[in-house]
Amino acid sequence: MATNGPLLDTLRAIVGEHGILSSAHDLEGFVEDWRGRYRGDALCVVLPRNTGEVSAVVRAAVAAGVPVLPQGGNTSLSGGSVPFEGEGAVILNLSRMRRIRHVDAANHSMEVEAGCVLADIQAAAVAAHRFFPISLGAEGSCQIGGNIATNAGGTGVLRYGNTRENVLGLEVVLPDGTVWNGLRTLRKDNTGLDLKHLFIGAEGTLGIITAATLKLSPLPTAHAVSWLAPASVEAALELLGLFQERCGAQLSAFELMNRKQLDIVLAHVPGQHSPLAEPHAWHLLVELSDSDDEARLGEALENTLAVAFDRGLVTDAVLASSSAQREALWKIRHSVSEGNKKAGVGLTLDTAVPVSQVPEFIARATAAIKAAFPADVVIVGHMGDGNIHFIPFFDFATWEAQTNRDALTMRVKRVGHDIAASLGGTFSAEHGVGRTLLGEMQHYKSDVEIAMLRAVKRAFDPQGLFNPGKLIP
Ligand SMILES: Cc1cc2nc3c(=O)[nH]c(=O)nc-3n(C[C@H](O)[C@H](O)[C@H](O)COP(=O)(O)OP(=O)(O)OC[C@H]3O[C@@H](n4cnc5c(N)ncnc54)[C@H](O)[C@@H]3O)c2cc1C
The missing domain is CATH 3.30.465.10 (Uridine Diphospho-n-acetylenolpyruvylglucosamine Reductase; domain 3)
Known part of the structure; x- marks a missing residue:
């Protein structure tokens, strides 16, 4: 573990005895990411109580030439919130600054x-x-x-x-x-x-x-939620258009998952039940919300679904009839990361493509991954905004049998990223670049863009001490 006695003393004087952690035991939980894929080491974690203390900590660390790593809840999915091995950074965790x-x-x-x-x-x-x-x-x-x-x-x-x-x-x-x-x-x-x-x-x-x-x-006071099975991804796209046309701004969520994703949640997250009686290849969670009357909103949802059934876009659907049912449907959606973590090794892509290109992206990426790797495909995504988490998924035994897993991970991801790029999409829609996708920044960004990013970084952080090795190639 890194040591730097004088800096530790200075930091302790700024944040007080209870505002600094430096033993290996105390650093657990701050130096490893949520999925347990990255682990580094730090000089210490400081927990300032106010902006003045943050400023003093930053001045002290930078004067000592020690990297500073801002950290929040440490839920990053891109390795952005934990230090590298041997980095000896000061982790500046904001948990004690939680006043509204x-x-x-x-x-x-x-x-x-x-x-x-x-x-x-x-x-x-x-x-x-x-x-x-x-x-x-x-x-x-x-x-x-x-x-x-x-x-x-x-x-x-x-x-x-x-x-x-x-x-x-x-x-x-x-x-x-x-x-x-x-x-x-x-x-x-x-x-x-x-x-x-x-x-x-x-x-x-x-x-x-x-x-x-x-x-x-x-504050939306009325909600109407449905879990439904679209006939295909193409049908899901058409259905999105139908909801937008008929319900306008009331449409507040349009979330897609494939059967494999639902099956994982049902098998690995306690207390979850399948919303539909029969198995289906594709699932959508659709929510309307407004300050309108709840019955009228429910009618809007039912009427739109009736049109969708008539047009053959939907093969099955349930409507939540109470707030408890609504929460149960959302619980399935919000449990995907927990389920995937328990079920195997998912190499989650954070791709986004223009909404109109979602079906083609899914079809091409699925075919390409299945042809080249011993992986299944889990799909969960915010279809309404084109952000599809396309997840080549390995069971634990298959994954353990692979050699050079880091290189394999990047090869797998590059296949999906290339297809997204060819459709006008991106390799990073919401999880951040962190360290996981730094190489992709170099690969997909133009020289002009990289030069601008580096110029901004230099202007603010000429010593390169703020979260080094993340985001900026
Ligand atoms: C179960 C699960 C589901 C998730 N679902 C989503 C999702 O649907 N959409 C989505 O976008 N993300 C999702 N994430 C990823 C993650 O939750 C988000 O990226 C979140 O915004 C990170 O917040 P955090 O406080 O945990 O930040 P951390 O993980 O601590 O840090 C993330 C990055 O922000 C920097 N940072 C943190 N705090 C500060 C600060 N005060 N000042 C400057 N920099 C700072 C860190 O240095 C790091 O680079 C999910 C994660 C999990 C575990």
């Missing part, structure tokens, strides 16, 4: 510290009869700072956009320790470059987000 500072209901905005857990923010918005629409499987443990740093997506993007679209302002500690207070709450502000966007999606490479002002939406 202010809710301005009339302005539909909220000011929060970066360590607030996403689910707590959602609950605080509801308490003010407002809605914060970012929602994802890790919402009980990921933090808003991490959501902003990765520009997280999730299930609400179709209607409300990514995290970027739901942030009004930021407070950031820059790599020289300076604090930028950009906590604006405006919908319109054309005073030059909108600097907050540089930090949204920067994965901790340009500074540490310490607080944010968030955009809230009206």
Whole structure:
């Protein structure tokens, strides 16, 4: 383990005895990622209580030439939130900065510290009869700072956009320790470059987000949810168009999974039941929401489904008739990562293609993977926004039998990434680039784009100490 006594003493003086962890035992849980695929080591974890302490920690670490790794809930799926082996970084974890500072209901905005857990923010918005629409499987443990740093997506993007679209302002500690207070709450502000966007999606490479002002939406009070079996992926695409045409902005989620994905959840996550009696190749979770009357919304869903059955787009469907049933359907969707982790080794692609290209992407990628590798294919995705998690899936025994698994992983992923790229898509839609996809940045980004990224990085972090080896090729 790395040692640096004088720096540890300085950091201890800044954050207090309880704000620093440095024994190997205490560092467990901070130096390994959620899926247990990456493990590194750190000098220490510091847990500052306020922005002033973050700034002082940054100044001390940078003066000592020690890398700084901002960390939130450590739920990253791209290895972005844990250090490399031998790196000896200072992990700056925001968990103790979890105050909701202010809710301005009339302005539909909220000011929060970066360590607030996403689910707590959602609950605080509801308490003010407002809605914060970012929602994802890790919402009980990921933090808003991490959501902003990765520009997280999730299930609400179709209607409300990514995290970027739901942030009004930021407070950031820059790599020289300076604090930028950009906590604006405006919908319109054309005073030059909108600097907050540089930090949204920067994965901790340009500074540490310490607080944010968030955009809230009206609270939907009525929901109608259906689990249905589309006749094919092409039919699912047509059905998406039908819902958009008939229900407009009420359509708030349109999530796709294949049979293999549902089977994994049913087999590996306790308490889950198949929503439909018969097995089907494809499944959709569709939600309408509004401040309308719930019965009227249910009617809109039923009428649209009736048209879909008439046109042969859907072969089976159930409608949730209570909030408990609705939650049970969503629980299946939110359990996919847990199920996949238990069932085998999934090499999750975070691809997005134009929505119109989803069927072709799935067909081509499935054929290519099955022809070249001893893998099954699990598919789960936010079909409404084109973000398909295409997952070549190995059972544990097959995976263990493979030699050079890192190289195999990249070969498998490249097949899917190439197909996405050929359809105008991307290899990284919402999970971040982290360390997993750094090579893909080099491969798919143009020289001009890489040069611009490096120039921005140099301007903010000339010593290259902020989350080194992640995101920026
Ligand atoms: C079960 C499960 C389901 C998931 N589903 C989704 C999904 O649907 N959509 C989606 O987008 N993601 C999803 N994720 C991935 C992950 O939850 C998100 O990327 C999340 O936004 C990360 O938040 P975090 O607080 O855990 O950040 P961490 O994992 O701690 O960090 C992620 C990155 O952000 C940086 N960072 C963290 N905090 C700060 C800060 N305050 N300032 C600057 N940089 C910071 C870190 O350095 C790192 O690069 C899922 C993960 C799990 C485990």
